[in-house]
Amino acid sequence: MRHIISILIENEAGALSRVAGLFSARGYNIESLTVAPTEDASLSRMTIVTTGTDRIIEQITKQLNKLVDVVKLMELSEGPHIEREMMLIKVKAATMDQRDDVKRLSDIFRGHIIDVTASTYTIELTGAGSKLDSFIEALSEHKILETVRSGVSGIARGEKCLQLN
Amino acid sequence: MELSGAEILVHCLKDEGVEYLFGYPGGAVLHIYDALYNQEEVKHILVRHEQAATHAADGYARATGNPGVVLVTSGPGATNAVTGIATAYMDSIPMVVITGQVATANIGSDAFQEVDSVGITRPCVKHNFLVKDINDLAETIKKAFYVATTGRPGPVVVDVPKDITDPNIKIPYVYPQSVQMRSYQPVTKGHPGQIKRAVELMLSAKKPMIYTGGGVVLGNAAEPLRKFVSTLGYPVTSTLMGLGSIPWDDQQFLGMLGMHGTYEANMAMHDCDVLIAIGARFDDRVTGKIAEFCPHAKIVHIDIDPSSISKTISVDVPIVGNVADVLNDMNQLLSASKTKPDQTALTDWWNIINGWRAKKCMSYDRNSDQIKPQAVVEMVHEITNGDAYVTSDVGQHQMWAAQYYGFSKPNRWINSGGLGTMGFGLPAAMGVQLAFPEETVICITGEGSIQMCIQELSTCLQYGLPVKIVALNNRYLGMVRQWQEFFYQNRYSHSYMESLPDFVKLAESYGHVGIRIERVEDLRPKLEEAFAMKDRLVFLDIVTDQTENVYPMIAQGKAHNEMHMSPYCDLPQDPERELS
Numbered sequence A: 001m002r003h004i005i006s007i008l009i010e011n012e013a014g015a016l017s018r019v020a021g022l023f024s025a026r027g028y029n030i031e032s033l034t035v036a037p038t039e040d041a042s043l044s045r046m047t048i049v050t051t052g053t054d055r056i057i058e059q060i061t062k063q064l065n066k067l068v069d070v071v072k073l074m075e076l077s078e079g080p081h082i083e084r085e086m087m088l089i090k091v092k093a094a095t096m097d098q099r100d101d102v103k104r105l106s107d108i109f110r111g112h113i114i115d116v117t118a119s120t121y122t123i124e125l126t127g128a129g130s131k132l133d134s135f136i137e138a139l140s141e142h143k144i145l146e147t148v149r150s151g152v153s154g155i156a157r158g159e160k161c162l163q164l165n
Numbered sequence B: 001m002e003l004s005g006a007e008i009l010v011h012c013l014k015d016e017g018v019e020y021l022f023g024y025p026g027g028a029v030l031h032i033y034d035a036l037y038n039q040e041e042v043k044h045i046l047v048r049h050e051q052a053a054t055h056a057a058d059g060y061a062r063a064t065g066n067p068g069v070v071l072v073t074s075g076p077g078a079t080n081a082v083t084g085i086a087t088a089y090m091d092s093i094p095m096v097v098i099t100g101q102v103a104t105a106n107i108g109s110d111a112f113q114e115v116d117s118v119g120i121t122r123p124c125v126k127h128n129f130l131v132k133d134i135n136d137l138a139e140t141i142k143k144a145f146y147v148a149t150t151g152r153p154g155p156v157v158v159d160v161p162k163d164i165t166d167p168n169i170k171i172p173y174v175y176p177q178s179v180q181m182r183s184y185q186p187v188t189k190g191h192p193g194q195i196k197r198a199v200e201l202m203l204s205a206k207k208p209m210i211y212t213g214g215g216v217v218l219g220n221a222a223e224p225l226r227k228f229v230s231t232l233g234y235p236v237t238s239t240l241m242g243l244g245s246i247p248w249d250d251q252q253f254l255g256m257l258g259m260h261g262t263y264e265a266n267m268a269m270h271d272c273d274v275l276i277a278i279g280a281r282f283d284d285r286v287t288g289k290i291a292e293f294c295p296h297a298k299i300v301h302i303d304i305d306p307s308s309i310s311k312t313i314s315v316d317v318p319i320v321g322n323v324a325d326v327l328n329d330m331n332q333l334l335s336a337s338k339t340k341p342d343q344t345a346l347t348d349w350w351n352i353i354n355g356w357r358a359k360k361c362m363s364y365d366r367n368s369d370q371i372k373p374q375a376v377v378e379m380v381h382e383i384t385n386g387d388a389y390v391t392s393d394v395g396q397h398q399m400w401a402a403q404y405y406g407f408s409k410p411n412r413w414i415n416s417g418g419l420g421t422m423g424f425g426l427p428a429a430m431g432v433q434l435a436f437p438e439e440t441v442i443c444i445t446g447e448g449s450i451q452m453c454i455q456e457l458s459t460c461l462q463y464g465l466p467v468k469i470v471a472l473n474n475r476y477l478g479m480v481r482q483w484q485e486f487f488y489q490n491r492y493s494h495s496y497m498e499s500l501p502d503f504v505k506l507a508e509s510y511g512h513v514g515i516r517i518e519r520v521e522d523l524r525p526k527l528e529e530a531f532a533m534k535d536r537l538v539f540l541d542i543v544t545d546q547t548e549n550v551y552p553m554i555a556q557g558k559a560h561n562e563m564h565m566s567p568y569c570d571l572p573q574d575p576e577r578e579l580s
């Protein structure tokens, strides 16, 4: 099962390596991991996408909580939540046909073409990870030159918040 | 008071009440050593290898319950300390290790004696810090002690770059009274609802079993445990790490469980219907085959670390909390409870258990013309009235010490269980002896293990530490040999120790007394002679039966009811044959 775990962690050098080291040392999967400071500069927020049985996910959350730098943790995928990932994708668009089709697909997926050359389009697309996957799939007739994905960030729906008390 | 970073560090240790600092100097910590020079409160113990500094601090911590403190230099000083840090980590021992580091400006430049100490130690510490500003130093030290000693204890490393301890930069010094960390708030009290559920479950048991571990020793909970056990009248076993919490000769105590546990303890685990786990972590040397672990039991588990609970074995009633607090709450509920243990069921259960006991699984050949290691340990118990502090190394001798010494108090049995570090015994004994100069401190070791930190004989001379080294010399890496005998058809690949030193001369050249014992009839008089030398270190080189094995033994991955037994007990030897 795929799970999304959000944590607030002290914004200190080495915090990221503690989390990454925990996953590699204990053999847990990381599908993606994103981290950046929050509105409170002393805290970073991390979103981790991982897979595992319920027992493994339980251990992952306990082990993360045990890290002295981790202030708070929420398993987002336990409740209603919003998941977003951003992708930049550079596609070969040299002929008129190619340019039309890439533009059409980008529109369908609500992407934005943010850079154009005589032979390429670069598209920015945001959505759940699965939407980005579908877009890549949809481009299968085209030549993808580069993709960059930000990794997933997520937030709970409604009034539920991951914050200090 | 304006102090330099080096002076601040030493003041912090004084204010923290640190008695002994185990260390070894080098470039990156010279400012700190200079600050240690003109003071007497913090006594520095100069070891001969940084590994020994960590083990000595660890032994001190295990015996006293106070954190052990270590000071080593950068680079090789720090890497040498890693084995001891990992040893303490695996057994949850409170320790603060201060490592020197190259000056802040040189970090990351492959400077002389630079290693990424924070990076190297990260997976084997409870937490670590790099001090980047002298203004953070005192608070960081306070935090280090706080984290090391609260919750589930563990080692904490503080990496201090050389410029932070510069004698020319002085700032006002205040040692914080306390620290608050928003990211670290260990729980102590157990959840009352869960405690109530647990008590109800244990009172409904027909075949109960209590399984206790190192958490009882770490949490200073032997007293409430003893009360709990005697109130219920249930059988109790202990892991290697919890020995002494219940006296070895208590009628309710079934001995150690697990790979080298007693027949009765393992059989009772296998057949019980309610298991009460207290400060124990279901280690694989204890559970054996997971699928067949306590197949009929509902399990209660008390542990301060949520990640210990349901890690390998799913439990029915988890209780996160400090053992002593939880047991006190349970004891109260028990004394107020109208329901009492089911005496009829309990009597039947004890009858079954006493049947297992009658098999005398710990029997060995008492008429041999060779010195039996078990007999040595039993005799050492007798001569020291079972009241000594006993450290050990790792191997067969460790198991015999655990099985045959017979501990009556917690904190007296000091060994590396989780990491199984050969070389632990002698330096750990130094830490214990420093803490308790008047007590008898014994290091039960093997001729293999003792050579891993033998250089510490020199430290023992310098500080006058009259440790008694009982080396069970079987001329084999015996535990390895035993596995090769059982599982590799006697192919003794590199487990024979050739070219052993003359340990008597070796002890003498370090300024100590050495005694070699080869004949059965010499054992008692020579042991008595050695233990009578109260203020000398005596190295007893005891030539034991070379092929003796540790029994019982559950092969790795086998179930509790599949044990190899001693040929001298009343049970079939081979686990393939029907036992139960």
Ligand SMILES: Cc1cc2nc3c(=O)[nH]c(=O)nc-3n(C[C@H](O)[C@H](O)[C@H](O)COP(=O)(O)OP(=O)(O)OC[C@H]3O[C@@H](n4cnc5c(N)ncnc54)[C@H](O)[C@@H]3O)c2cc1C
Pocket: B090, B091, B092, B151, B152, B153, B212, B213, B214, B215, B216, B218, B219, B220, B238, B239, B240, B241, B242, B256, B257, B258, B259, B260, B261, B278, B279, B280, B281, B282, B283, B285, B286, B302, B303, B304, B305, B308, B321, B322, B323, B324, B394, B395, B398, B399, B416, B417, B418, B419, B420, B421, B479
């Ligand atoms: C050669 C060899 C053979 C071995 N054979 C055996 C064997 O036959 N049997 C055996 O038992 N072991 C054996 N061991 C040791 C084994 O490897 C483990 O170290 C040991 O079983 C772990 O003991 P424990 O479960 O008590 O846990 P410990 O490592 O002592 O952990 C203590 C537990 O208590 C918790 N705790 C700590 N403080 C508190 C507190 N204040 N309140 C509540 N909980 C707390 C911790 O979170 C942890 O979960 C052997 C080791 C070696 C080297």
Ligand SMILES: Cc1ncc(C[n+]2csc(CCOP(=O)(O)OP(=O)(O)O)c2C)c(N)n1
Pocket: B393, B394, B395, B396, B397, B398, B420, B421, B422, B423, B445, B446, B447, B448, B449, B450, B472, B474, B476, B477, B478, B479, B480
């Ligand atoms: C540092 C280290 N290296 C290797 C081992 C593996 N090992 C476990 S027991 C043992 C043999 C120990 O021999 P000895 O000290 O003579 O004890 P004996 O088993 O003979 O009593 C070895 C090599 C270990 N535990 N620690």
Ligand SMILES: [Mg+2]
Pocket: B395, B446, B447, B448, B472, B473, B474, B475, B476, B477, B478
């Ligand atoms: Mg040996």
